[in-house]
Amino acid sequence: MKISVIGTGYVGLVTGTCLAETGNEVLCIDIDENKVKQMQQGEVPIYEPHLDVLFSRNIKANRLHFSTSLKEGLDYADIIFLALPTPEDEDGSADLKYILGVADEIGKLISNYKVIIDKSTVPVGTSDKVKTTISKHAKVDFDVVSNPEFLREGFAVDDFLKPERIVIGSSSQKATDIMKKLYKPYVRSGNPIIIMDEKSAELTKYAANAFLATKITFMNEIANFCEKVGADVDKVRIGMGTDSRIGKRFLFPGIGYGGSCFPKDVKALYKSGKDSDYDFKILNSVIDVNAKQKTILIPRIKTYFDQNLKNKKIAIWGLAFKPETDDIREAPALYIIDSLLQSGANISVFDPEAIANVKRKLGDSIEYASNMYDALINADALIICTEWSIFRTPDFSKLKTLMKNPVIFDGRNLYDLNDLKNEGIYYSSIGR
Numbered sequence: 364m365k366i367s368v369i370g371t372g373y374v375g376l377v378t379g380t381c382l383a384e385t386g387n388e389v390l391c392i393d394i395d396e397n398k399v400k401q402m403q404q405g406e407v408p409i410y411e412p413h414l415d416v417l418f419s420r421n422i423k424a425n426r427l428h429f430s431t432s433l434k435e436g437l438d439y440a441d442i443i444f445l446a447l448p449t450p451e452d453e454d455g456s457a458d459l460k461y462i463l464g465v466a467d468e469i470g471k472l473i474s475n476y477k478v479i480i481d482k483s484t485v486p487v488g489t490s491d492k493v494k495t496t497i498s499k500h501a502k503v504d505f506d507v508v509s510n511p512e513f514l515r516e517g518f519a520v521d522d523f524l525k526p527e528r529i530v531i532g533s534s535s536q537k538a539t540d541i542m543k544k545l546y547k548p549y550v551r552s553g554n555p556i557i558i559m560d561e562k563s564a565e566l567t568k569y570a571a572n573a574f575l576a577t578k579i580t581f582m583n584e585i586a587n588f589c590e591k592v593g594a595d596v597d598k599v600r601i602g603m604g605t606d607s608r609i610g611k612r613f614l615f616p617g618i619g620y621g622g623s624c625f626p627k628d629v630k631a632l633y634k635s636g637k638d639s640d641y642d643f644k645i646l647n648s649v650i651d652v653n654a655k656q657k658t659i660l661i662p663r664i665k666t667y668f669d670q671n672l673k674n675k676k677i678a679i680w681g682l683a684f685k686p687e688t689d690d691i692r693e694a695p696a697l698y699i700i701d702s703l704l705q706s707g708a709n710i711s712v713f714d715p716e717a718i719a720n721v722k723r724k725l726g727d728s729i730e731y732a733s734n735m736y737d738a739l740i741n742a743d744a745l746i747i748c749t750e751w752s753i754f755r756t757p758d759f760s761k762l763k764t765l766m767k768n769p770v771i772f773d774g775r776n777l778y779d780l781n782d783l784k785n786e787g788i789y790y791s792s793i794g795r
């Protein structure tokens with residue numbers, strides 16, 4: 364099948380590449396000329412494990428192409444995916460200007476039947492808005508389908524190739540049949556393609572993300588309470604998680620959720636509620652608790668240094684919002700860096716993949732180390748913000764030699780309390 368993907372970011376590029384991987388011919392469109400040039404030269408513009416292999420293979424096989432022209436995309440295929448940004452607007456709602464802007468252009472450009480598939484995370488009712496917008500100019504028949512994406516950065520290729528489920532919101536049998544045919548190769552193990560109406564599909568994505576954000580936040584509150592009463596959240600977590608109704612995943616406490624999805628999606632669902640005269644009390648609390656959790660280590664660090672961080676050198680391990688990605692959108696590390704800089708601290712950072720993105724944002728205001736140990740040279744303290752696996756078993760003797768003081772504030776609970784005590788390292792973690 365021939366497919367065009369409009370918007371070639373984390374979702375669009377993985378979608379386009381994985382659709383090509385099963386033999387489709389795919390044209391990926393993006394307005395970012397540099398990004399398109401980079402991809403045309405065979406370079407993957409993001410870090411996503413295993414994507415590079417599929418990317419090169421499908422370019423070589425002449426199944427994966429790139430362009431900046433939306434018209435070219437519409438001429439190329441009748442199946443059009445939208446993987447466009449839906450960032451947070453000033454009032455917390457999802458900003459639909461990218462989606463509706465492209466929909467308007469599509470209406471002007473289409474000259475035969477198309478199925479327009481929305482992969483972006485959008486509020487309930489967006490399918491209708493897209494339909495209305497395209498209809499303003501379109502003189503031909505078309506369908507709009509909601510097909511929310513559930514891939515996780517860091518596991519995106521696997522998630523796309525072997526999805527636990529595919530959700531399709533459609534009121535057109537013709538479009539539903541096209542979608543089923545398109546996704547058939549990805550559900551050979553028997554995972555379901557779930558067909559529903561567009562509104563339910565749109566809400567399914569928000570409900571899933573808001574639920575996961577709530578689960579994380581609930582555990583963060585339990586961790587904070589553990590500290591008050593002398594319990595150990597790691598033991599509580601294991602005790603709880605073995606109950607199959609609860610499950611072991613998403614129970615790890617830390618310094619809050621970040622990334623390009625949870626923060627904006629929880630806020631957008633809350634705002635959608637308000638717009639429909641529904642007060643999502645639980646989401647309001649999740650937003651509030653998470654905002655505080657992101658900087659929960661700051662008062663501890665200040666207390667440790669008698670409220671004076673001026674010229675203290677603080678090392679940071681981990682900048683990405685989670686491991687196995689270079690994505691720093693809403694990363695807790697950035698909030699911590701901002702607060703430390705305001706207090707006069709000097710900062711040196713290391714991350715295996717996200718340094719280039721942070722450099723673009725923060726420039727020379729902090730130091731960038733080329734490996735995890737160089738970041739520690741003469742540091743007064745280390746803060747761990749992302750649980751990259753290379754941070755799990757560091758050489759503590761080396762760490763003690765390099766740092767001015769062996770002090771660790773761990774936002775991800777990577778180490779055993781007794782081990783660090785035996786090493787003679789001051790160690791503060793979350794909820795234990």
Ligand SMILES: NC(=O)c1ccc[n+]([C@@H]2O[C@H](COP(=O)([O-])OP(=O)(O)OC[C@H]3O[C@@H](n4cnc5c(N)ncnc54)[C@H](O)[C@@H]3O)[C@@H](O)[C@H]2O)c1
Nearest residue numbers: 370371372373374393394395446447448449483484512516
């Ligand atoms: N990143 C994730 O893990 C993830 C997972 C599931 C769903 N989503 C949702 O998918 C959507 C896309 O997210 P993302 O992380 O891929 O965003 P992204 O910012 O990485 O990518 C969006 C791309 O669209 C391009 N773009 C903007 N306007 C355009 C236009 N008019 N024409 C062509 N291209 C244009 C941008 O240049 C960018 O490359 C969002 O709604 C997001 O919430 C993201």
